[in-house]
Each structure stands twice: as C-alpha cells, then as structure tokens.
Amino acid sequence: MAGDEQISVREKGETAKVLTIESGADLSAPELRRMAIETLEDGGVIYLPRSGFELSERERELVSDTAKILSREPDVEDGRPTIIFDPARGRIKKYHYAQVRGKMMRAQVKDTARPDIQAMMSRYGEWAESVILQLFPSYQDKLDRKRVTYRPFARSNTQSLHIDSSYGYPTQGRAMLRIFSNIHPVSRPRVWQLGEPFEPFVRRFLPSVRLSKPSWLSSILARLGIVDGTKTKYDQYIAALRALGMRDKEYQRTAPHKVVEFPPGSSWIAITDLVLHGAMSGQHSLDQTFYLPVEAMNDPSHSSLRILERLTGEALV
Ligand SMILES: [Fe+2]
Structure with missing residues (x-):
C-alpha cells in the first residue's frame, strides 16, 4: 500500500514529496509503479519503512562496534570519512580521502574486518539493484551501477541543503539515482532535511553562476583516468549551484524545508541531483548510486539536465 508524507516531522513551505511504500506491498503492482516513478522523477523521495536488507550475525557484530571495523576513529561531527565499494572492481577503495577538520583522512578498515565489510557492501549493491528494478522495470539495462557508500561514523551537525554534484565522477547529465538504507544496529534514526523543488532553487541562484573554463588539469586527469570522465x-x-546554495546562510535559514526521520531497517530512494537534501544526524548507513541517462526516464523533461537546459537556453552536454 502507498500513502503520503507519513514521516514528516516539521514542514515549512513547499518541499519534496515523500511517498511511503509499506512493507509487504507488491512492488510489481502497476498503480504502485506508476506512483513511484512519478514521485521519483518529479523530485520526490520514496520511503520504504521495512525494506528487507538484513545484516548477518557477523555484520551486526561489526557494525555494533566500530573499533572492530576501523583502525582509527576520528572525533567527527559530519559523519566522514566514508567507505567506498567499487562494484566494477569488487572491492573497497583503499585510498578514499575526506576532509576532517582541515585534514585529509580516510576510513582505515582493519584487515580482520575487510572481507566481511566488503561482502556486506557487495551484497547491498546487488540487493539495491533488485529493489530498483522491481520498482522501476523500465530502467532495466539503462542503469549504470556505480559506488556503494558505507558511513560508519556518526553525524551530529546539520549539512546544508544541497543537490549532489559529482566531483570526481561527472554524471555528464545523467541522473544520480540513489537508494539509502539505515543499518544502525539498535535504534538511531537517520535524519534528513528536504528542501524546495529544483526549479525555484535554480531560478534563485542561476543569475549568480559564473562558469569558469574547464582547466587543462581536469582534462589531463580525465584522460589519465584519475577522474572518471570529463566535466x-x-x-x-x-x-556551481550547489556551492552557491550551501554558502548562502540566509537561504539555509529561510528556504522551505522539512525534517524526516528514517529508522533502522528503512530505505529511501531519490534522484539526488534533483532533490534538495541535507543529512542532520545518524550513524551507519549504506547507499548505492546509479547513473541513469535522462532518455531512459519516463519524463526526461523533469530531469535536472532538461530543467537547466530550459532555464539557461543552451545545450549542456
Ligand atoms: Fe547529498
């Protein structure tokens, strides 16, 4: 069965819609699939309260005590660094750094835990793909399954509302379709804030965007395969839009937003270059990122690429 906005805690202004799909619902029911694809492509979030990804006994034991997983636990507020699993190589990336209090750090997975964590992330990726394809069968053969992210660290500060941009992994116009799961072993919810629809956000910041010419360095990095394709x-x-929005304190204070809580055992799905979001708190989540060409969407005109092209009046890929 499906319902609307059952998990909204606090709401201000028009924000991303949340479609709840209760456990036991038939994901192949045509009406449910229609509502799901409409919600997703329209910049909403699909919420699965009991989605069915279970940890094994051993995984639960590891996740219950991060000292068993990591050689060093930084004193963090923003939940970083993360652990990245690359499905193409079938292993955890050894050198994935994030800035923690001005220092570059990586999550160092202990040799004793690596095979189990790797297996968990690999299994999660396959599970995620099966859920996505049950719900969105028309995306079959069009999805490119990218990285799996595991966040073992706690977040205690609020991330500004933002859309995801790809950094070292340019999407080149493809949608970033992501499924997230809260795997906290006890009871800690993952809390997010959700913002206004993409178009008013873009209209607000577009006049301030100044694009710089792609640097010779980035094209060399792309050619050497150090970054994944050119921007x-x-x-x-x-x-640029992401950075402008995140930097604008007034926007962050006054923009429409609502707070949603995702309890352990739940999952949620969104196109994160289309949905304004920001993590607020939580610990232990997994997510799988897919790239989806806009032509594979039910309605490509709803994609961030086509909306941006319409508003800028130029072809962007
Ligand atoms: Fe994000």
Missing part, C-alpha cells in the same frame, strides 16, 4: 557544462552548473 560537461551540466556538471559545472550543478557544482
């Missing part, structure tokens, strides 16, 4: 104008716009 298109679309990638530059998305990165």
Whole structure:
C-alpha cells in the first residue's frame, strides 16, 4: 500500500514529496509503479519503512562496534570519512580521502574486518539493484551501477541543503539515482532535511553562476583516468549551484524545508541531483548510486539536465 508524507516531522513551505511504500506491498503492482516513478522523477523521495536488507550475525557484530571495523576513529561531527565499494572492481577503495577538520583522512578498515565489510557492501549493491528494478522495470539495462557508500561514523551537525554534484565522477547529465538504507544496529534514526523543488532553487541562484573554463588539469586527469570522465557544462552548473546554495546562510535559514526521520531497517530512494537534501544526524548507513541517462526516464523533461537546459537556453552536454 502507498500513502503520503507519513514521516514528516516539521514542514515549512513547499518541499519534496515523500511517498511511503509499506512493507509487504507488491512492488510489481502497476498503480504502485506508476506512483513511484512519478514521485521519483518529479523530485520526490520514496520511503520504504521495512525494506528487507538484513545484516548477518557477523555484520551486526561489526557494525555494533566500530573499533572492530576501523583502525582509527576520528572525533567527527559530519559523519566522514566514508567507505567506498567499487562494484566494477569488487572491492573497497583503499585510498578514499575526506576532509576532517582541515585534514585529509580516510576510513582505515582493519584487515580482520575487510572481507566481511566488503561482502556486506557487495551484497547491498546487488540487493539495491533488485529493489530498483522491481520498482522501476523500465530502467532495466539503462542503469549504470556505480559506488556503494558505507558511513560508519556518526553525524551530529546539520549539512546544508544541497543537490549532489559529482566531483570526481561527472554524471555528464545523467541522473544520480540513489537508494539509502539505515543499518544502525539498535535504534538511531537517520535524519534528513528536504528542501524546495529544483526549479525555484535554480531560478534563485542561476543569475549568480559564473562558469569558469574547464582547466587543462581536469582534462589531463580525465584522460589519465584519475577522474572518471570529463566535466560537461551540466556538471559545472550543478557544482556551481550547489556551492552557491550551501554558502548562502540566509537561504539555509529561510528556504522551505522539512525534517524526516528514517529508522533502522528503512530505505529511501531519490534522484539526488534533483532533490534538495541535507543529512542532520545518524550513524551507519549504506547507499548505492546509479547513473541513469535522462532518455531512459519516463519524463526526461523533469530531469535536472532538461530543467537547466530550459532555464539557461543552451545545450549542456
Ligand atoms: Fe547529498
């Protein structure tokens, strides 16, 4: 069965819609699939309260005590660094750094835990793909399954509302379709804030966007395979809009937003270059990122690429 906005805690202004799909619902029911694809492509979030990804006994034991997983636990507020699993290589990336209090740090997974954590992330990726394809069968063969992210660290500060931009992984106009799961072993919810629809956000910040010419360094990095493909104008716009929105304190204070809580055992799905969101708190989540070409969407005109092209009046890929 499906319902609306059952998990809204606090709401201000028009924000992303949340479609709840209760456990036991038949994901192949045509009406449910229609509502799901409409919600997703329209910049909403699909919420599965009991989605069915279970940890094994051993995984639960590891996740219950991060000292068993990691050689060093930084004193963090923003939940970083993360652990990245690359499905193409079938392993955890050894050198994935994030800035923690001005220092570059990586999550160092202990050798004793690596095979189990790797297996958990690999299994999660396959599970995620099966859920996505049950719900959105028309995306079959069009989805490109990218990284799995595990966040073992707690977040205690609020991330500004933002759209996801791809950094080292340019999407080149493809939608970033992501499924997230809260795997906290006890009871800690993952809390997010959700913002206004994409178009008013873009209209607000577009006049301030100044694109710089792609640097010779980034094209060399792409050619050497250090970054995954070159940045298109679309990638530059998305990165610029994200940065402008995150930096604007007035916007962050006054923009429409609502707070949603995702309890352990739940999952949620969104196109994160289209949905304004920001994590607020939580610990232990997994997510799988897919890239989806806009032509594969039911309605490509709803994609961030096509909306941006319409508003800028130019082709961006
Ligand atoms: Fe994000």
